[in-house]
Amino acid sequence: MCLGIPGELVELPDDETDLAxxxxxxVRRKVNIGLLRDEEELVVGDWILIHVxxxxxxxxxxxAAAALRVLHELGPAYDQELQDFATTDVG
Structure with missing residues (x-):
């Protein structure tokens, strides 16, 4: 199962890679913000919806808080999504 999950931006790229x-x-990891970069002004502390x-x-x-509450209610499906999120890399 692939879920869209909310994440908080903790560091924006200081180069042209689009990886924040x-x-x-x-769980901390880099995600690609290229789809939003031209449309949204992003700053550290913003919440984004992440998929793959x-x-x-x-x-x-x-x-974000409401989505996280619902995701936690999914139990094992959300746990698996977090595990996948922690072990995969977009870069």
Missing amino acids: LVTVSG GFALAKIDEQE
Whole structure:
């Protein structure tokens, strides 16, 4: 199962790679923000919706919290998604 999961931007790229560092439920990794970079002004602390290593949308903190509550209720499916998120790499 592939889920769109909310993550918080903790570091934006200082080069042209489009790879930003995010945290999702304590898991930190880089995701590609290229799909949003030209459309949205992104800053550290923003929340984004992530799917298969790519940021698809900028969301607000309340939307992120609500999505995380629902995802936690999925139990094993969300646990597997977090494991996949932690062990895959877009770069």
